[in-house]
Amino acid sequence: MSNSLMIVDDSATMRKIIMRTIRMSGLEMDSTEEAGNGKEALEKLSSSPVDIILCDINMPEMNGMELVKKVRELSNCNDTKIIMVSTESSQELIDELMAGGANGYITKPFTPEKFQDKLSPFMN
Amino acid sequence: METEQFNDVLLESAKEVFETMIFMELAKADEPFDPKDDDSLLGTITFTGDMDGCLAIGCTVDCAKNVAANMLGMDPDEQVSSADVNDAMGEVANMVMGSVKSRIQEQYTNIQVSIPSVVSGRKLENSLGEKARRTALAINIEGDFTAELSILYRMHETATQAGLANKEVSVNAADPSTN
Numbered sequence: 001m002s003n004s005l006m007i008v009d010d011s012a013t014m015r016k017i018i019m020r021t022i023r024m025s026g027l028e029m030d031s032t033e034e035a036g037n038g039k040e041a042l043e044k045l046s047s048s049p050v051d052i053i054l055c056d057i058n059m060p061e062m063n064g065m066e067l068v069k070k071v072r073e074l075s076n077c078n079d080t081k082i083i084m085v086s087t088e089s090s091q092e093l094i095d096e097l098m099a100g101g102a103n104g105y106i107t108k109p110f111t112p113e114k115f116q117d118k119l120s121p122f123m124n
Numbered sequence: 125m126e127t128e129q130f131n132d133v134l135l136e137s138a139k140e141v142f143e144t145m146i147f148m149e150l151a152k153a154d155e156p157f158d159p160k161d162d163d164s165l166l167g168t169i170t171f172t173g174d175m176d177g178c179l180a181i182g183c184t185v186d187c188a189k190n191v192a193a194n195m196l197g198m199d200p201d202e203q204v205s206s207a208d209v210n211d212a213m214g215e216v217a218n219m220v221m222g223s224v225k226s227r228i229q230e231q232y233t234n235i236q237v238s239i240p241s242v243v244s245g246r247k248l249e250n251s252l253g254e255k256a257r258r259t260a261l262a263i264n265i266e267g268d269f270t271a272e273l274s275i276l277y278r279m280h281e282t283a284t285q286a287g288l289a290n291k292e293v294s295v296n297a298a299d300p301s302t303n
Contacts, residue, residue: 010239011218013195013211017145020197058239087222087237090229107226108219109144 002030002051003123008041008067009056009085018054018085025112027119038062042070049076052122054106057086057097065097072101081122085110130259134273137223138181138263145219146194153262157272159184159246167213167242169221173234177256177277179221181213185244187269188213214240220273 005022007015015034022029033050035041039062041053053071057064064084071077083104084097094105104118135152142150165188168180183191192204192212218240225235260274 011211011215013192013208013215016196017215058237060239087218087225089222089226090233108222109141111144 003028004031004033004050004052005029006033006035006041006044006050006053008035008038008053008059008064010036010059011056012036014056021110021112021115022119025116025119027116027123038064038067038070041067042074045071045074045077045080049074049080051080051124052119053080053082054085055082055102057084057088057093065100068097068101083118083122127257127259130275130277131261133224133227134220134259134261134275135263137220137227138273140223141216141219142265146191146216148191148194148266150266151264153264153270155270156262157182157270161246162186163244163246165209165213165242165244167215167217167240169214169217169240170238171221171225171235172238173236174232175235175277175279177275179217179224179273179275181217181220181271181273183213183265183269183271185209187265187271190269191216191265210242210244213242217242224275 007018009015009018019032031050033044033048035044037059041055042062045053055064055067062070064086068082068084071080071082081103082101083106084102085106085108087108089107097105103122106114106118139150142148159182163185164182165185166180166182168178170178188209189204192209193200193202195212195215196204196208198204218237221237225237229235256276256278258274258276260272263271263273265271
């Protein structure tokens with residue numbers, strides 16, 4: 001069984017930090033894709049689904065909330081888990097995202113332990 | 125919220141971000157941030173809702189390069205690109221704002237945060253027009269660099285009366301020298 005990951009964040013720096021944090025957490029991914037916004041992510045997912053998506057909320061073009069809804073309409077992403085990664089921390093927003101199809105939530109700033117805790121239940 | 129409380133919130137939020145995500149020690153500085161004629165960067169992020177305003181972190185380009193290199197886990201010898209430095213400064217502003225927001229959300233439940241932006245130049249400072257309150261805090265990073273965190277804000281009622289909109293939040297740069 002393999003584990004494929006997509007990191008969706010408009011900040012290239014944040015994508016690198018997330019990658020580094022995953023390495024520090026000891027989690028092993030077989031492949032990692034990156035996308036700078038929801039639209040780009042959706043295009044890639046349409047042809048190549050992944051197991052886990054780590055997704056920012058505030059992004060240009062298509063934000064994280066919209067991306068969650070769109071991914072849930074893709075038949076090839078039925079089993080894809082979506083973990084939101086954001087500075088937004090209001091419970092109301094988290095509830096809305098979870099109701100919309102997200103599977104978890106990590107707030108920034110984060111630690112390797114947080115990634116271990118939130119991602120490992122979804123790893124193959 | 126009083127200015128002194130905001131300073132405490134700012135300091136605690138910045139400490140959390142720098143220690144958790146950037147792996148650099150941060151403390152309140154004794155001396156104010158004074159970049160003189162050095163080129164500086166200002167990472168800013170605006171917010172609207174129960175109060176409207178702008179959070180900023182200002183520091184020299186040299187400091188920003190060190191922060192970016194640490195964030196990215198780069199070796200000391202590696203060159204960090206201008207794009208990465210700008211991106212990193214925006215993310216620092218974003219994460220500090222997120223941390224501030226989580227600390228004050230019981231008091232201010234409705235705060236919407238924008239996407240961060242970064243400007244470079246000399247003698248940069250935040251501006252939010254009249255009636256804005258400003259709190260600023262000089263910080264020391266790793267004992268090597270002095271920087272400044274600031275928040276400009278207006279409470280919602282005042283903001284509504286004054287017709288404040290996010291677009292009015294601006295960054296003034298005296299003698300700008302854009303990269």
